[in-house]
Amino acid sequence: MDMTTGENLASESGTRSFRPQPHSLDSVLHQLHSKYQFLQSGNLATYIPELAKMDPNWFSICVMTTDGKLFEVGDSRQLFTIQSISKVFVHGLALEDHGRDRVLSKVGVEPTGDAFNAIILDEQSKRPYNPMVNAGAIATTSLIKGKGATERLNRLLEMFERYIGHETFIDMPTFMSERTTGHRNRAMAHLMLNFGMIDEKIDEALDLYFQQCSLMVNCCDLATMAATLANRGQNPLTGTQAVPACYVRDMLSVMYACGMYNYSGEWAYRVGLPAKSGVSGGVIVVVPGRMGIGIFSPPLDERSNSVRGVKVCEDLSQLLGLHLFNCAETEG
Numbered sequence: 001m002d003m004t005t006g007e008n009l010a011s012e013s014g015t016r017s018f019r020p021q022p023h024s025l026d027s028v029l030h031q032l033h034s035k036y037q038f039l040q041s042g043n044l045a046t047y048i049p050e051l052a053k054m055d056p057n058w059f060s061i062c063v064m065t066t067d068g069k070l071f072e073v074g075d076s077r078q079l080f081t082i083q084s085i086s087k088v089f090v091h092g093l094a095l096e097d098h099g100r101d102r103v104l105s106k107v108g109v110e111p112t113g114d115a116f117n118a119i120i121l122d123e124q125s126k127r128p129y130n131p132m133v134n135a136g137a138i139a140t141t142s143l144i145k146g147k148g149a150t151e152r153l154n155r156l157l158e159m160f161e162r163y164i165g166h167e168t169f170i171d172m173p174t175f176m177s178e179r180t181t182g183h184r185n186r187a188m189a190h191l192m193l194n195f196g197m198i199d200e201k202i203d204e205a206l207d208l209y210f211q212q213c214s215l216m217v218n219c220c221d222l223a224t225m226a227a228t229l230a231n232r233g234q235n236p237l238t239g240t241q242a243v244p245a246c247y248v249r250d251m252l253s254v255m256y257a258c259g260m261y262n263y264s265g266e267w268a269y270r271v272g273l274p275a276k277s278g279v280s281g282g283v284i285v286v287v288p289g290r291m292g293i294g295i296f297s298p299p300l301d302e303r304s305n306s307v308r309g310v311k312v313c314e315d316l317s318q319l320l321g322l323h324l325f326n327c328a329e330t331e332g
């Protein structure tokens with residue numbers, strides 16, 4: 001056991017479990033922040049011009065427990081656009097709007113092993129592979145109910161606010177930047193229209209997708225959103241049920257298999273927790289029943305995951321014994 005982490009308790013079944021003690025969790029987060037603060041590898045995403053303007057030194061780690069205690073270190077109140085992390089929550093709303101079977105008929109749940117923006121569909125079914133890659137996310141977004149573009153956008157914003165616990169907004173420059181440069185996403189939408197996977201209103205679906213990616217959050221918000229999923233869909237701060245509890249399992253399963261792009265398999269192996277990253281450098285991690293973790297650091301590795309984000313999560317999982325399949329007294 002690493003003594004710096006405090007309470008690493010043996011449970012009745014003999015497995016290791018960590019009960020976060022306020023001072024010890026706080027000191028672990030500070031240690032990890034100091035350890036990786038000066039790590040300089042990785043690059044900012046530049047294909048969306050607005051993202052290239054971020055400061056590569058921004059770095060924060062936040063944890064919220066399922067009883068609503070918040071731990072934060074670094075630039076935890078710095079706003080940034082949520083990007084692909086939004087896909088998790090829009091998937092939840094699509095499930096709520098249509099149920100499992102209909103969503104599954106339009107978007108699969110298989111990891112791709114390809115980059116998040118690959119222009120591919122499943123050969124047989126013509127479905128996009130999963131809701132965490134761009135094609136699948138655009139198809140998922142196109143399922144959101146509403147009488148017109150404004151009602152759909154309002155429903156999305158209200159949904160995000162249930163997870164975050166306060167009002168939020170769309171960053172217009174990022175939205176416009178995505179809209180004018182999103183040619184790959186447009187190509188995917190046309191391909192899916194060709195196969196009848198999304199309906200004809202593709203411009204509306206793409207705009208809504210670009211808007212969801214341009215939602216402004218800070219790292220504490222990410223931790224709150226993750227903690228809401230860890231807490232069976234109920235926001236630990238406000239008590240609001242953000243999504244019916246029955247769909248949290250679906251959301252977490254897809255995150256586990258597909259959330260870290262084409263690093264998802266290795267992530268599952270090393271970290272062992274459902275997670276989702278985005279190209280602005282955010283990562284959310286869910287420890288079911290216990291806590292939500294948010295990390296923000298813009299420089300990305302070659303698979304578009306936050307470099308510091310991945311390192312912090314690997315360490316946190318190891319230090320706190322968080323891997324879902326941990327069963328040994330000591331880890332190798």
Ligand code: GLN
Nearest residue numbers: 083084116134213278279
């Ligand atoms: N808005 C980005 C895109 O569509 C989101 C991608 C991401 O975070 N991986 O390319």
